[in-house]
Amino acid sequence: MKEEILFSLKDISFSYKNKKVLRHLNLNIERGDFTGIIGPNGSGKSTLIRIMAGFLTPEEGTVLFKGKDIKKYHVKDLARDIAVLPQSMDVFYPYKVEEFISIARYPHLQRGISGAEKNSDFIAFIMEIMEISHLKDRRITELSQGEAQRVFIAQCIVQDPIVILLDEPVSHFDIKYQMKTLEILDSFNKEGMTVVIVLHDLNLASEFCKKVVLISEGSIYKEGEPCEILTYENIEEVYKTVVVVKENPLSGKPYIVPISRRYL
DSSP states (O other): OOEEEEOOOOOOOOEETTTTEEEEEEEEEETOEEEEEEEEEEEEHHHHHHHHHHHHHEEEOOOOOEEEGGGOOOOHHHHHHHEOOOOOOOOOOOOOOHHHHHHHGGGGTTTTTTOOHHHHHHHHHHHTTTTTTTGTSSSSSSSSSHHHHHHHHHHHTTTTTTTTESSSSSOOOOOOHHHOOOOOOHHHHHHHEEEEEEEHHHHHHHOOEEEEEEEEEEEEEEEHHHHHOHHHHHHHHHSSSOOEEHHHHHHEEEEEEEGGGOOO
């Protein structure tokens, strides 16, 4: 059975002023994928996510979403299907947490009213699994960075998209919430949600991603299953650092250990 391609990026190039960030990049994301975007700082990962979200227009190439040029969608239609969490978010209005999360239901409403009870139940469920129910009456401007990030992720899930684009969503978390957040995303992926996620932690990418896309200097160096891509040869070539790659004894997935040069 042929898989449905949600995103098809064809010959994408992008520059900030005179600096080329993406170079003739081609990528397909299929429905049901859990795809990790990995690569060194400055390799173009965040720019790629912003182009997929429609926030940036490539100077060359096209972005197709469900077979249609993403520029031809109305913003509300895109919002029904795509949720986006950028690398950083600034919220200046002091929304209460529950109120802020509920904004994500707007694209699904008809003239402002539709399924209010269902929306309320769904919001409460997501807040519970993200362990932020106790924050529902707090002002989002008063939260810690980690608490706010969990609220932002909850809002994306409450949007109930078919695909969620996340740029370093767990960078502010301790290991408990890193693992818990990826487990939650994995559970929604198993129910049909497509996940595209930028990760710096290669071991998290290895454990949770069905496919990883390794970007180097604005181009895709290699893509495939974690066991194919997360080899010491690929990592050392792209990241310019020495690693040992072992096998996780429980999952059988690659496990990467960075090696200090003092031991070489």
